[in-house]
Amino acid sequence: MRVPMASFIQLLVSGLATGAIYALIAVGFTLLWQTSQTINFAQGEFVMLPAFFILAAMNFGAPFWLAALVGIVLSVLVLGVVFKLIIVDPMLKHGVLPLVISTIALSLFLKEAAKDFYSSQAQPFPTLVPAVDLHIFDAVISTDSLAVLAVAVATVVALHLLLHKTRLGRSMQATAQNPTLARILGIPVRRMVLYTFLINGVLVAIASILISPIYLAKFTNGETLGMTAFLAAIIGGFNQVRGAILGGVILGILDNLSAAYISSQYRGAFPLLILIAVILLRPQGLLGRIEERTV
């Protein structure tokens, strides 16, 4: 099947836009893993929920920008602070698996909560900017996918600057890499771990604002999103933020291109095949560090 260049560019741009959103979700996911060994199986539901916070705020008459702000703050409080204090903290000392079960139950809880307390129907969600089609070299590119791309890239850049250029960010990285040593160096490890949960709250809220206009706000949205973020994190490298970014972008582009060029029925299978190949050939992920095994 031949597809002209113009539509290839369109697919690439929309792939980049969704890939950038996946990257945001995947970065939050890896941050939690790095600092607290939390495999958050509810991450997809974390992205689904803030859209409902925002819609609820708008139902009270708030304008979109204010509602978005409320959504981000609520998301930081509920999905950051409350999640950490009530679910993660009591279980951390018992190893990874009980917490995995708990986050699986949490994902069911959030999904049902959104369904029972808001609506089981897909809700329309406002776009960031009015959708206008731009014509660039025969390719039709919508302004809202450019806006999505811009916001997502800006968020990732801001996060990168925070993590690499500030003292706070370097303290967080130290916490992720070696908590014991970080504590000896006088870094308040517990507070740093809490900060990563707050950052995850912000990231999922932004991702929610970006993706809900495309998929509509629906309580089942988390299922595929969480899975994709998860795959992106593993493919890119579970213990590296830039790995998660790379993984997200690869999956976004791959998803769009494979659906158009190869098979839309099996579009869900390509990320999995890449995943299996990556894990077998390079288990630490494309950009990941090798984790040492203890004897």
Added chain:
Amino acid sequence: MNRLGAVLIVIVALCAVGLPFFLKPFGVYLISMWVVLTIAAIGLNLTLGYAGQVSLAQGAFVGIGAYAAALLMQAGWPYPAAFVSAGLLCFAVGWILGYPALRVQHHYLAFVTLAFTTLVFLVLRNEEWLTHGIYGIGSIARPTLFGWSTNNPRAFYFFSLGMLTLLAAGTWWMLRSPWGRAFVALRENSVRALSLGLDTRRYTLMAFAIGSMLGGLSGALYAPLVQFIEPNSFALGLSFNLLLMVIVGGSGKFFGPFLGALIAVLLPEWMRIAEGYYLITYAALIMVMMAFCPYGVLGMVERALKAAAVRRDPPMPAVHGEATGS
């Protein structure tokens, strides 16, 4: 302690036999579901609880077993042959899935098996020539064995219970053989097991293959129980649910899967008194349960008993018994 255990087992067995006579057909269906899923959970407990290989693929094996049995029966095979073939097929596929486990461990292994589950789901959904896709396979007949028709819900329950007893006894025997010890050695310290001369490679593959076979046999019972199978039943949700059963019951405890499956099958139904909110309540209860007994219900009971024993009898250190942990 042992006598107490034996008495408990007899009581539970009597309940399992007597209960269907007091239940409505839907109740009988639910406890049959408990029996069938317990078999799959026993398999996962073997792979995860004893051998320490994290697997999110058990639901996929239930699916492969269910589809294999249903399709073979449609092709005219007698049920026993279909049942055994489903088990053997899953044994083979499980063996192959064990190879990644030789290279990666822990969370990476969970991801590989998770990918496998999703791939199996996609194949079941998309390969319509074989699986009828989203339309599923309907009117799966319940078997007639030696002239005994299991068409009636109670009869099928007893048939499943009989299979559960056989398979559980087989697993019990295997866990007490050198194989079972080798599985535990894999979980506790695979490097040390290797240096002590255990063929860890073969045992890892075996742990996967046998656990998957139990998943497949469970599927071969699942198909005639529900009589209609479709791909969604075997998506990631089922694998998560089976993992939940093993962890909530008590991973690495022989009776953990029985209890975990009981909780996962019956608790949501009991919660129906909360009407529309029953799934929320169920999810909340699971989170509370994990917070208070992270080692599963049986893990907690065992700890409590040990603590009581130490209080009664302080100078004797605990010497043997099943290793606790992960």
